[in-house]
Amino acid sequence: MGNQGARNIAWSKDLEIGIPVIDADHKVLVSLLNQVFDTVGDNEEKATLGSVLNSLVEYTEYHFAREEKLQEVAGYSGLEAHKARHRDLERQVMEIRSRFEEDPDSVHGGEVLDFLRDWLVDHIEKRDFDYRDACLASPDAIAAAARIRFGESDADREAQEREEARAPAVDWAALKVLVVEDNRNFQVIIQTILKSLGVRDIHVAGNGQEGLDDLAERAPDLVLCDWRMETMDGLEFARQARERGSQARIIMMSGYSDGEVREKALAAGVDAFLEKPITARGFLDAATKVLSHV
Ligand SMILES: [Fe+2]
Ligand SMILES: [Fe+2]
The missing domain is CATH 3.40.50.2300 (Response regulator)
Known part of the structure; x- marks a missing residue:
């Protein structure tokens, strides 16, 4: 169960960008990081850690798609550099998950947490704040970013753009x-x-x-x-x-x-x-x- 609570990451104003959809995503990412830690010593540790890692990979991809849409519509000049950092982060998170899939015993929650925390929280605090002013000034960009939904693949999005009136999925x-x-x-x-x-x-x-x-x-x-x-x-x-x-x-x-x-x-x-x-x-x-x- 959750141990060494002091090592968990608390959400703080320092992490708040001021764009509600982005802040909401970042809160979920921080919560997933804390969940990695909570799986240590769980009686189903491998299944819980595996599930958190899966969610982290999926959620990271989704969040990055949202952030890149935001920056693109806002015409933010740092988009390409920011995208490169996202790809790098994605690669590393995927690497941990692949290692886990190959050999669950090679991955431990505590060890993974330190790495992810440095990476993700550092990225939010240092890089995400860089696009803040450019994007806050663009309501269109914020609206476009808000339309990106978790669980939707690129193919889903393209299909939706082609045929807006498609029967809605689950409400x-x-x-x-x-x-x-x-x-x-x-x-x-x-x-x-x-x-x-x-x-x-x-x-x-x-x-x-x-x-x-x-x-x-x-x-x-x-x-x-x-x-x-x-x-x-x-x-x-x-x-x-x-x-x-x-x-x-x-x-x-x-x-x-x-x-x-x-x-x-x-x-x-x-x-x-x-x-x-x-x-x-x-x-x-x-x-x-x-x-x-x-
Ligand atoms: Fe972010
Ligand atoms: Fe970012």
């Missing part, structure tokens, strides 16, 4: 989500991903019974449920949810999902699977699929 802001997960770190990672996508109504249940209570009280549209939990596992939760008439779409998160496990879960009423370590992209695809089949 994240209107979605009621329940997370049934007993691991504290996963609770935080999942909430970070959900909030980044624009989900506002999130309830986290620490066990299956609490989850069933929330189904009855709040009738969520989507449930993200862990497979392995104390007292009531995800399978039993799904079974009871269906017995009680819940129509919610249920996505099961699991570190292992062979054919037999999948069959059992589908029979219990699960709609889709998400493998741990999770990625925002994986969640997005699963959620979009199950929600468009309502």
